[in-house]
Amino acid sequence: MVVITFLGTCLRTIDNPALKHALEDRPRGESVIACYVEDPTQRLPGAAYTWWTRHSLPLLRKKLDQLHVPLICMRGSFPAIARVLIEASNKAPCKLSRVYVNRRWGGTTEEQDKNFEDILHEQDIPVKSYVAHTLHEPWNVKTGQGGFYRVYTPFWRNFPRVKPQIFDEPEPQEQDTKGYDEVVSALKSNKEINVLDWAHAEKPYDPHWAKDFPWKPGQDQALKTLEDFLAKRVEKYKDGRNMPFSNGTSQISPYMAHGEISPHRVLHMIHQTRERVQKTKNDYALESLQQFEMEVVWREFQYHILWHEPYIGWKNHNSKFDHFPWKYPLTEKEVRENLPNANPSKESLEELARLAALDCWKAGNTGIPIVDAGMRQLWSLGWMHNRVRMIVASLLTKNLHYHWKAGEEWFWDTLVDADPASNTHNWQWVAGTGADASPYFRVFNPIRQASRFDENGNYTRHWVPELKNTATKEILKLYERPACTGKDLLENPSRASVWAQHLACIHKDAKKLGPDQQLFSRKYVAITEDKYHLPVVDLKKSKDKALEFFQSYGKTDGGPSTKKEESEGESQEEDAPKTDSEDPKTLKKEESESDSEGLRRSQRPRKAARRS
Numbered sequence: 001m002v003v004i005t006f007l008g009t010c011l012r013t014i015d016n017p018a019l020k021h022a023l024e025d026r027p028r029g030e031s032v033i034a035c036y037v038e039d040p041t042q043r044l045p046g047a048a049y050t051w052w053t054r055h056s057l058p059l060l061r062k063k064l065d066q067l068h069v070p071l072i073c074m075r076g077s078f079p080a081i082a083r084v085l086i087e088a089s090n091k092a093p094c095k096l097s098r099v100y101v102n103r104r105w106g107g108t109t110e111e112q113d114k115n116f117e118d119i120l121h122e123q124d125i126p127v128k129s130y131v132a133h134t135l136h137e138p139w140n141v142k143t144g145q146g147g148f149y150r151v152y153t154p155f156w157r158n159f160p161r162v163k164p165q166i167f168d169e170p171e172p173q174e175q176d177t178k179g180y181d182e183v184v185s186a187l188k189s190n191k192e193i194n195v196l197d198w199a200h201a202e203k204p205y206d207p208h209w210a211k212d213f214p215w216k217p218g219q220d221q222a223l224k225t226l227e228d229f230l231a232k233r234v235e236k237y238k239d240g241r242n243m244p245f246s247n248g249t250s251q252i253s254p255y256m257a258h259g260e261i262s263p264h265r266v267l268h269m270i271h272q273t274r275e276r277v278q279k280t281k282n283d284y285a286l287e288s289l290q291q292f293e294m295e296v297v298w299r300e301f302q303y304h305i306l307w308h309e310p311y312i313g314w315k316n317h318n319s320k321f322d323h324f325p326w327k328y329p330l331t332e333k334e335v336r337e338n339l340p341n342a343n344p345s346k347e348s349l350e351e352l353a354r355l356a357a358l359d360c361w362k363a364g365n366t367g368i369p370i371v372d373a374g375m376r377q378l379w380s381l382g383w384m385h386n387r388v389r390m391i392v393a394s395l396l397t398k399n400l401h402y403h404w405k406a407g408e409e410w411f412w413d414t415l416v417d418a419d420p421a422s423n424t425h426n427w428q429w430v431a432g433t434g435a436d437a438s439p440y441f442r443v444f445n446p447i448r449q450a451s452r453f454d455e456n457g458n459y460t461r462h463w464v465p466e467l468k469n470t471a472t473k474e475i476l477k478l479y480e481r482p483a484c485t486g487k488d489l490l491e492n493p494s495r496a497s498v499w500a501q502h503l504a505c506i507h508k509d510a511k512k513l514g515p516d517q518q519l520f521s522r523k524y525v526a527i528t529e530d531k532y533h534l535p536v537v538d539l540k541k542s543k544d545k546a547l548e549f550f551q552s553y554g555k556t557d558g559g560p561s562t563k564k565e566e567s568e569g570e571s572q573e574e575d576a577p578k579t580d581s582e583d584p585k586t587l588k589k590e591e592s593e594s595d596s597e598g599l600r601r602s603q604r605p606r607k608a609a610r611r612s
């Protein structure tokens with residue numbers, strides 16, 4: 001008899017409930033097969049995330065080999081896989097006895113997984129599923145009225161404190177791999193399923209755009225990364241986490257996004273560190289550790305929302321923003337239609353200029369230093385510091401007026417830690433459309449952000465080599481330059497921008513670029529240019545325009561303005577504080593910073609002013 005365990009987003013052998021139970025609960029003599037599935041009925045992972053997965057799976061296979069558990073990687077829907085397994089089981093001498101699954105959420109997974117279980121149950125094959133990617137079942141945390149939380153503070157307060165459930169790697173057990181060949185050949189013979197060689201890749205998957213990625217995927221490195229952080233850096237996390245050049249955060253996110261470390265293990269290690277730090281009586285260190293735990297629980301909060309609103313990845317949480325005048329990226333077809341020849345009309349140029357601005361943002365050539373630094377960090381590492389993620393997201397949504405989805409999609413493709421809950425939720429948070437959202441009129445001012453969080457300009461100089469010999473004072477002046485015109489953008493496209501590729505492609509009538517090339521033609525992007533670009537947008541004017549949109553839109557019936565927002569509406573300074581109930585985590589800090597920068601007290605929401 002054969003037992004199958006579906007790993008889900010859980011590329012580890014320790015703290016892996018479906019694997020553990022499959023190995024421990026099976027009757028003697030039954031063999032266990034592990035499956036990694038990429039499900040085409042759901043949003044497919046982006047390129048950078050996939051780079052990581054494909055480095056991780058061969059490492060996981062080696063670990064599983066030691067347990068005598070073969071690994072099958074495939075692309076296929078869960079119901080299709082269930083049907084093939086049953087068919088194979090009916091024919092083969094080795095029957096399928098039971099199935100163990102690590103659960104997943106978001107999109108239409110719930111529906112698909114129910115279907116999968118029904119198919120197996122009809123054949124009397126038991127299915128057991130486990131929570132593996134979060135600390136709790138997302139539905140287990142409930143408000144007093146039995147609903148779900150939309151605001152982080154009460155979620156954090158009421159988040160059930162649990163003893164972390166950790167368990168060691170299963171002992172290697174005697175088992176043969178009987179049934180494996182039959183299962184693989186049945187899967188291979190089905191057209192709906194594509195068996196991948198990802199766990200047995202002869203050469204690593206190293207596309208040119210990822211050649212400088214410094215990461216070492218895998219569960220061993222995940223543990224080491226967190227151990228190092230907790231041993232050496234967590235004690236300064238409270239402030240360090242906001243400084244992009246200080247190496248002040250854990251960089252554990254890609255390991256968590258791939259399930260190479262379990263959130264229970266993270267919590268367990270936090271508890272161990274707390275015992276150590278308590279002995280030092282260092283209050284700041286303890287607060288820092290608490291802050292770190294809050295961040296980890298913040299991720300839980302986002303899964304909580306994803307479970308209750310599985311459509312959050314493509315829909316505004318606040319539907320009142322659905323008709324807001326967002327800009328959307330042009331499609332390739334629209335570009336072609338707007339630029340039929342070398343002398344496009346004024347309207348066409350305007351349309352194209354907006355595409356050019358988006359491409360400059362993607363390429364890290366906006367002429368706004370801290371934004372370019374962040375976007376190039378993203379290119380180089382497949383990761384960006386959280387503070388800078390907020391700044392670049394604000395620029396795209398509040399200054400360039402793009403819908404958050406344009407940025408979310410870019411991050412989805414370029415982040416090694418791309419996560420269906422965190423990415424969406426954070427984008428909606430910055431755009432002001434989400435649950436627990438920053439109000440729409442809250443706009444991050446890149447100059448102020450740079451002077452506060454990159455005071456010495458080191459982050460900017462590091463990631464924008466054009467500025468490596470520019471003094472910090474001079475860098476700050478660059479933000480004040482007049483913006484280039486749309487015509488400039490088009491006539492002198494950044495060599496680095498995807499826009500330049502479009503032009504080259506259209507003018508030379510070259511073959512259509514495939515999506516992979518468009519996104520990752522690294523030789524065109526993030527390269528040092530002779531001259532640093534003019535800003536693609538006037539920060540002040542564009543912010544005012546966003547606020548104008550917001551105010552006039554708020555006056556219409558369908559607008560997003562609420563009474564509370566109107567009462568705060570006066571406070572349209574950048575980084576204006578939010579009320580405590582919205583997000584204490586980031587914003588209490590912003591608030592005190594706003595104070596020190598002389599944000600006029602009369603303009604601030606009453607509640608915040610009282611606290612200061």
Ligand SMILES: Cc1cc2nc3c(=O)[nH]c(=O)nc-3n(C[C@H](O)[C@H](O)[C@H](O)COP(=O)(O)OP(=O)(O)OC[C@H]3O[C@@H](n4cnc5c(N)ncnc54)[C@H](O)[C@@H]3O)c2cc1C
Pocket residue numbers: 241249250251252253254256257295296297298299302384385386387389390393411415417418419420422423424426427430
């Ligand atoms: C626009 C935008 C998009 C984002 N997209 C993602 C994403 O796709 N995947 C992702 O994991 N994070 C995302 N984040 C959240 C955050 O930027 C990253 O989790 C963080 O930068 C990861 O670095 P770290 O592990 O060093 O974080 P640390 O500061 O060391 O935090 C530890 C862990 O806590 C969790 N965490 C911290 N901050 C957040 C947060 N704001 N939201 C959710 N979890 C958090 C992460 O799991 C993180 O690994 C996004 C933030 C923004 C503003």
